[in-house]
Amino acid sequence: MKAVFDEFDAYLQAFGYTLALFLVSGVLSLLLGTVLVAMRVGPVAVLRSAAGVYVTVVRNTPLVIVFAFFSFAGPTLSIQFNWFKVSIGDYDFTSLFCYAVLSLTLYTSTFVCEALRAGINAVPLGQAEAARAIGLPFGGVMRQVVLPLAFRAALPPLASVQIALIKNTSVAAVFGIAEATANMRSLLNDFGATQRFGIFACFALGYIVIVEVFSFLSYRLERRWRVAT
Amino acid sequence: MRHTRIKAAIAVLGLSLSLAACGDAGSDDDGGADVEVKENAADEFDDGTYMKELAEAGKITVGVKYDQPGLGFKGATDDIPSGFDVEIAKLLVADLGIDPADTDATTWEETISDNREPFLEQGKVDLVLASYSITDERRQVVGQTGPYFTTGQQVLVKSDSDVESIADLKGEEVCSVTGSTSIDRINEEGAKGVGFDSYSECVQKVLDGTVSAMSTDGSILAGFAAQNEGQLKVIGDEFSEENIGVGYSLEHPEMCEWINGVLEESFENGSWEKAFEDTLGPSGVETPDPPTLDECPAA
Numbered sequence: 001m002k003a004v005f006d007e008f009d010a011y012l013q014a015f016g017y018t019l020a021l022f023l024v025s026g027v028l029s030l031l032l033g034t035v036l037v038a039m040r041v042g043p044v045a046v047l048r049s050a051a052g053v054y055v056t057v058v059r060n061t062p063l064v065i066v067f068a069f070f071s072f073a074g075p076t077l078s079i080q081f082n083w084f085k086v087s088i089g090d091y092d093f094t095s096l097f098c099y100a101v102l103s104l105t106l107y108t109s110t111f112v113c114e115a116l117r118a119g120i121n122a123v124p125l126g127q128a129e130a131a132r133a134i135g136l137p138f139g140g141v142m143r144q145v146v147l148p149l150a151f152r153a154a155l156p157p158l159a160s161v162q163i164a165l166i167k168n169t170s171v172a173a174v175f176g177i178a179e180a181t182a183n184m185r186s187l188l189n190d191f192g193a194t195q196r197f198g199i200f201a202c203f204a205l206g207y208i209v210i211v212e213v214f215s216f217l218s219y220r221l222e223r224r225w226r227v228a229t
Numbered sequence: 230m231r232h233t234r235i236k237a238a239i240a241v242l243g244l245s246l247s248l249a250a251c252g253d254a255g256s257d258d259d260g261g262a263d264v265e266v267k268e269n270a271a272d273e274f275d276d277g278t279y280m281k282e283l284a285e286a287g288k289i290t291v292g293v294k295y296d297q298p299g300l301g302f303k304g305a306t307d308d309i310p311s312g313f314d315v316e317i318a319k320l321l322v323a324d325l326g327i328d329p330a331d332t333d334a335t336t337w338e339e340t341i342s343d344n345r346e347p348f349l350e351q352g353k354v355d356l357v358l359a360s361y362s363i364t365d366e367r368r369q370v371v372g373q374t375g376p377y378f379t380t381g382q383q384v385l386v387k388s389d390s391d392v393e394s395i396a397d398l399k400g401e402e403v404c405s406v407t408g409s410t411s412i413d414r415i416n417e418e419g420a421k422g423v424g425f426d427s428y429s430e431c432v433q434k435v436l437d438g439t440v441s442a443m444s445t446d447g448s449i450l451a452g453f454a455a456q457n458e459g460q461l462k463v464i465g466d467e468f469s470e471e472n473i474g475v476g477y478s479l480e481h482p483e484m485c486e487w488i489n490g491v492l493e494e495s496f497e498n499g500s501w502e503k504a505f506e507d508t509l510g511p512s513g514v515e516t517p518d519p520p521t522l523d524e525c526p527a528a
Binding site for chain 1: 342343346347366367369370371402404407408409410412413421422423424425426430433434437438439440
């Protein structure tokens with residue numbers, strides 16, 4: 001445990017990368033997931049089946065394989081981010097960060113899509129029919145009536161999906177991101193002989209804190225958004 | 230219908246078994262150099278020593294790496310791993326009168342960087358020869374003796390790169406294995422270490438241009454440069470020194486003198502040199518002089 005406190009800055013920076021991965025991929029996966037679910041329940045048959053196939057394929061592929069695909073096959077398929085280089089303070093975000101965000105976003109968005117679909121199924125059919133009856137087009141029905149209700153209904157499973165994402169960022173440790181798990185493995189290599197348990201405990205605690213803060217916020221939001229019934 | 234399915238399943242099973250057998254057949258002769266197994270080895274050790282126990286049982290478990298070409302590497306169809314670590318381990322095993330080529334007698338367990346100390350402490354392995362750097366921290370919990378090999382970190386870049394040493398890579402991303410000592414050294418030198426799961430993945434990243442360089446022990450890099458001749462080159466001086474030693478359990482401190490004895494003998498009779506030439510020689514590393522062994526701690 002001493003090893004962690006001796007280089008506490010490195011510990012914080014590592015969790016900083018974990019958080020950055022989570023925040024960027026979290027927002028992007030919510031956006032992409034919403035688009036996907038609109039395609040899945042929409043009136044255009046081609047889009048409906050395209051979204052269905054996408055969800056089936058990506059959701060059933062292990063995350064490590066998604067990562068490996070973009071990391072190793074990506075560059076040869078000219079999916080390249082070598083132009084990307086952003087530094088904010090001590091943090092450098094380069095092409096490796098892009099690959100990680102891309103993998104996490106594409107993977108998590110399928111789960112977001114399915115959680116939202118459950119939410120849409122929970123919206124009483126009369127709501128959508130009423131929206132249609134007042135002359136709203138599909139986009140308007142989704143944006144102004146169905147999705148706001150669906151998001152409220154789907155908040156608990158959406159929070160679970162995002163919590164899974166927080167922990168899934170650890171896969172990036174072996175794809176070039178110096179995030180928390182990578183830092184932990186570094187410390188284990190140097191000090192694992194004598195401080196193994198303490199190092200594990202410190203890093204588990206870091207993840208628990210992030211997840212707990214996030215859960216707390218989602219509970220608050222759930223209460224705020226609760227629909228009077 | 231049901232019967233056809235069962236038949237199909239049996240056919241598939243049979244096929245996969247025969248394929249596995251094919252794999253075995255190909256690897257009979259790539260077990261590395263033959264070592265002479267000592268006869269009646271058990272008589273040579275004092276009663277009560279762990280060496281005697283092992284020699285009498287005729288069984289030993291050695292922890293090695295499976296993923297470092299030239300040091301400890303096991304291909305999918307190999308029975309036993311190959312490499313310099315493994316050759317040195319064979320000398321030790323043979324000295325106990327155990328046949329290192331017989332997988333019933335000698336178990337080659339894969340040890341990764343994270344589990345070497347726990348495996349020794351729990352007795353899952355009797356010896357560790359897994360590019361195991363000697364450090365004071367590790368010596369608090371396990372026994373380490375040697376070194377039987379010293380190596381240093383260098384840099385591998387594309388052949389057309391104008392980078393000349395690690396100093397030219399300040400602030401740049403340099404690939405190595407997540408959690409390895411190499412990645413810490415890269416950071417200490419001012420470059421930014423990025424970690425992947427294995428060195429071969431780093432090679433891939435250097436080749437596709439995502440990172441401009443990778444860095445770890447020169448002996449490993451030389452192997453990859455030889456594999457990708459004309460595309461990759463090893464540059465710069467070694468900027469670290471690692472002493473690679475043999476790990477044993479502190480419960481059996483008497484093993485230290487024995488290990489040193491066998492190593493010393495191999496330095497003198499040329500078997501150390503031969504092991505080096507057979508494994509690391511082809512990648513263009515010149516055979517160095519054998520290192521000086523550390524003294525064993527007073528038991």
